[in-house]
Amino acid sequence: MPELPEVETTCRGIAPHITGKKVKQVVIRQPRLRWPIPTDLPQQLKGRKLLNVSRRGKYLLLTFHHGTLIIHLGMSGSLRILTPESTVQKHDHFDLQVSSGKLLRLRDPRRFGAVLWTDQPPSQHPLIAHLGPEPLEEGFNTAYLHEQGQRRRVAIKQLIMDSKIVVGVGNIYASESLFKSAIHPTRPSNRISESRYGKLVEAIKETLTAAIAQGGTTLRDFQREDGKPGYFAQQLQVYGKTDQACPRCDSPIRQKTIAQRSTFYCAACQR
Known part of the structure; x- marks a missing residue:
């Protein structure tokens, strides 16, 4: 998608x-x-x-x-x-x-x-009225995400993929951002400190910005308007890399299903 x-x-x-x-x-x-x-x-x-x-x-x-x-x-x-x-x-x-x-x-x-x-x-419009803030705009910041996380007890990956919390952090970019911020995808959202939320917000912004600069991630169907594929897939650290070596510590990348979505992470690096 x-x-x-x-x-x-x-x-x-x-x-x-x-x-x-x-x-x-x-x-x-x-x-x-x-x-x-x-x-x-x-x-x-x-x-x-x-x-x-x-x-x-x-x-x-x-x-x-x-x-x-x-x-x-x-x-x-x-x-x-x-x-x-x-x-x-x-x-x-x-x-x-x-x-x-x-x-x-x-x-x-x-x-x-x-x-x-x-x-x-x-x-x-009913399809748009309920949407959360844009991840690359000022409204999406550490204080906001920390506050939203403390109100819930869900896996952090579920929280950041909820379009009512923040739009556009899809499955690929959620896995990549959580790896970049060293947060385990199943950690309860209300058990993450504000400082770690700050790292996560920064990771989300950096990951999405890099993907946009590279033209998006080419997986299966996506092609740009000129028919040329995006190239961010070449920069993925954990997504789709089950059993491959973690780029940080060489531990094998693991795969887990969270909310019916495949999730990729390093059990050694992400806590």
Whole structure:
């Protein structure tokens, strides 16, 4: 599944090609995604100027004067900038053609993605209203995460993967951040000191920033809007490395299931 760095990479990649352009045509080939694509979307958008492209959590927000197009990539979705002459593939479900001649195309083999429209502020949309702070913004800090952790008694990995606590710390980046901060993924959230939470916040920010700089993590389906893969997978320290030597102490990396997600850690380094 594309995570925050992949979605941010996509956001930065597509924005220069479509921002400030008018919508020339909208094509809906397969409306049955996770939620149906609104049938009146072509009429809503044709001739309208796209003002801004931004991200909230894993949602891409395409802002117009009269509303916002909300796009989610789901499990296997990708957005690409193409030309109208580009060959349509089997899983190409949605096109947004703009006045410059460029085309934004959604490809989603598993159809768990979404293309939705709202004429209300996107912050009030049911999919977005409950989201926690962005991990790379000032609101996500040591005091905040420590306070949230003390209120609960859950495994720390579950806490940082809860989108109501903080958005975008997916399974890969949670494992990597906990290793970087030397915190065991099963440690109860209310049994971690504020100073250790400070190290975790710093690790999350550093890990996500590095992943964005490298274009996201290429695992299975994700590709950038230009079709080129991200390369952060080459920098992973523990994720997917069961029984390999820990880069710190040479102990074998272990794998454990936490909340139905595979978790990778070093039992010697992480406490």
